[in-house]
Amino acid sequence: MCGALRASDAGKKAVLMGWINRRRDHGNLLFVDLRDRTGVSQVVVNAERAAIHEKASALRNEYVIAVIGTVKLRDANTVNKNMATGEVELVAEELRILNESKLPPFLPSDTALTNEETRLKYRYIDLRRDVMQFNIEMRHKVAKAIRDYLSGQGFFEIETPFMTRSTPEGARDYLVPSRVQPGTFYALPQSPQLFKQILMISGFDRYFQIVRCFRDEDLRADRQPEFTQIDLEMSYPQAERVWEVVEGFLTAAFAAAGFAIKPPFPRMDYDEAIRLYGIDKPDLRLPAFTDVRDCFSPENLQQLALNANLPVVAIRIPKVGELSRAERDSIKPLFTSKGGAKVFEDFKRIEKNFPEAAAKISAKAAAEPGDLIVIVAGSAQTGEQTALPTHRKVTPQELAIYASAGLLRLALAQKYADRHGIFKKTGDAAKDYRFLWVTNFPMFEWDESEKSWMAAHHPFTSPHEEDMPKLEAGVESLHDPLSPLSAVRALAYDVVLNGTELGSGSIRIHRQDVQSRIFRALGMTEEEAKARFGFFLEALEYGTPPHGGIALGLDRIVMILAGAESLREVIPFPKTARAVDLMVDAPTPVGEKQLRELGIQVKK
Ligand code: ASP
Numbered sequence: 001m002c003g004a005l006r007a008s009d010a011g012k013k014a015v016l017m018g019w020i021n022r023r024r025d026h027g028n029l030l031f032v033d034l035r036d037r038t039g040v041s042q043v044v045v046n047a048e049r050a051a052i053h054e055k056a057s058a059l060r061n062e063y064v065i066a067v068i069g070t071v072k073l074r075d076a077n078t079v080n081k082n083m084a085t086g087e088v089e090l091v092a093e094e095l096r097i098l099n100e101s102k103l104p105p106f107l108p109s110d111t112a113l114t115n116e117e118t119r120l121k122y123r124y125i126d127l128r129r130d131v132m133q134f135n136i137e138m139r140h141k142v143a144k145a146i147r148d149y150l151s152g153q154g155f156f157e158i159e160t161p162f163m164t165r166s167t168p169e170g171a172r173d174y175l176v177p178s179r180v181q182p183g184t185f186y187a188l189p190q191s192p193q194l195f196k197q198i199l200m201i202s203g204f205d206r207y208f209q210i211v212r213c214f215r216d217e218d219l220r221a222d223r224q225p226e227f228t229q230i231d232l233e234m235s236y237p238q239a240e241r242v243w244e245v246v247e248g249f250l251t252a253a254f255a256a257a258g259f260a261i262k263p264p265f266p267r268m269d270y271d272e273a274i275r276l277y278g279i280d281k282p283d284l285r286l287p288a289f290t291d292v293r294d295c296f297s298p299e300n301l302q303q304l305a306l307n308a309n310l311p312v313v314a315i316r317i318p319k320v321g322e323l324s325r326a327e328r329d330s331i332k333p334l335f336t337s338k339g340g341a342k343v344f345e346d347f348k349r350i351e352k353n354f355p356e357a358a359a360k361i362s363a364k365a366a367a368e369p370g371d372l373i374v375i376v377a378g379s380a381q382t383g384e385q386t387a388l389p390t391h392r393k394v395t396p397q398e399l400a401i402y403a404s405a406g407l408l409r410l411a412l413a414q415k416y417a418d419r420h421g422i423f424k425k426t427g428d429a430a431k432d433y434r435f436l437w438v439t440n441f442p443m444f445e446w447d448e449s450e451k452s453w454m455a456a457h458h459p460f461t462s463p464h465e466e467d468m469p470k471l472e473a474g475v476e477s478l479h480d481p482l483s484p485l486s487a488v489r490a491l492a493y494d495v496v497l498n499g500t501e502l503g504s505g506s507i508r509i510h511r512q513d514v515q516s517r518i519f520r521a522l523g524m525t526e527e528e529a530k531a532r533f534g535f536f537l538e539a540l541e542y543g544t545p546p547h548g549g550i551a552l553g554l555d556r557i558v559m560i561l562a563g564a565e566s567l568r569e570v571i572p573f574p575k576t577a578r579a580v581d582l583m584v585d586a587p588t589p590v591g592e593k594q595l596r597e598l599g600i601q602v603k604k
Helices: 050-057 116-121 130-152 193-201 239-256 270-277 298-303 325-329 347-353 355-364 396-415 465-474 512-521 526-539 554-562 592-598
Strands: 013-026 029-036 039-046 064-073 088-099 175-177 185-187 206-214 226-235 267-269 312-317 341-344 372-378 435-439 444-447 452-455 492-497 500-507 547-553
Touching (some): 013 039, 029 050, 029 064, 039 064, 050 088, 130 206, 130 554, 193 226, 239 492, 239 500, 239 547, 239 554, 267 270, 312 396, 341 347, 347 355, 347 372, 355 372, 465 512, 492 547, 500 554, 547 554
Parallel strands (some): 039 088
Antiparallel strands (some): 013 029, 013 064, 175 185, 341 372, 500 547
């Protein structure tokens, strides 16, 4: 193995096979850096061995060769400390050219990266680069650690079909036409959701699968049309039991990558996350909001034209330092106002006009000199608070203010990342990787364009037992944004890392009558529910144990562990933002015959 030669091998015979990473011709001596998966070794061909020296002069980058030789310690002045094999070289005694190579469009040994399109078109060359070899090895190690951990906990890895029928995860389906039954289609699974629930009904009380899922969504930078989930389901769990399993396999996965994280992860209600961070996936590395409404007197609020019944929050970004006028002016464009939210980016002005309030705010937010303080609040023009028939702590009007502040907090943290340095890795995994469970999400989300309620997670999520009466009452007001449905909480949870959602799950509905009621709340008639999910509603009637589970994105986890910037860096054969595979050139049109057999006509 090219990366394995060490000083202790000196004097021994060795055989190396690999690619020519680089060659240097010094006349009498020809040096070849030979590369394989494990690394690079230097091979020396001496002109005294005329036959192989001549053969070696024909070698070019990326040729595949085999060399037999003797390992020799390098002279002290030629030792390369930057190479694991830098103390030795292999003196060639026999050399075989196993294959030649055309001049590649770029070299795996290039230090400057070529453009991504070329990398993806010649992915086999790109994957030879040491970074890609490292990332793919990391992916293997992480997946193996997770498999080993879950197997050790009594989980079975069970496959579920790829050719199936549509399951609702909120995206469009990829369809596969049936030749045998023209005009009908399979859907590729958006997730194995219903199959894993049916596996619980089938008695496999701990299931997992590292499984491909397919969602036809408009692609964002961090999405792929096919992606891999760590999917699991268990019978009879409390949510806490699911969390323990996830914390266990994440600890194993991070250990496989050399990071010692410490479970249990902290937990936070959805409402609290919104109140403190304005988002349902808080980045705990940054300070939370400070509620500063009571730092202003009622007169202050009036003078500032603020709504005293809505939140007034301070965002604090540490160590930003003195801002110039122009820098201060660049804050406002980062602010997106929802629901009449207003921003005060010039704290100096508040200090000047409302010194007492400013002093209280600084103290309450524990601001140090140089910290940036920005205030977000509701404008006095926003209407009265709606009294919701709920126990929800956050009303829709409040949510709008918090959400506006939440987005600004993240934008400011990004903008001043170099100054506060919070995103820099410290080497202490407990500080660098801040995990969080966000729990008790709302069951339903209001869809303004459809004027109806949608499942916030998915329709198989169980509502809170104590919120059942609201569900009951809510089905009477399906098209009302103030319906009691707005207050139904779900037994749903997300696992979040540094402001990124790694996965979501829930305790499921295991009773057919509750499931039917949820379908009704989502505006489905009994017939529609039967047509779409009849098989599942029926299965629920045959002794379904209580069950719950979760799914986490493997690609994203590996991306974080590899320190990569994009999912495409950790997926061997990814697609572009236009969902194209540039190497095989897919998708493509297909022939008339194939279409005819499928009973499909393509409209031009
Ligand atoms: N199937 C869900 C998803 O893909 C995860 C779960 O609820 O287990 O988001």
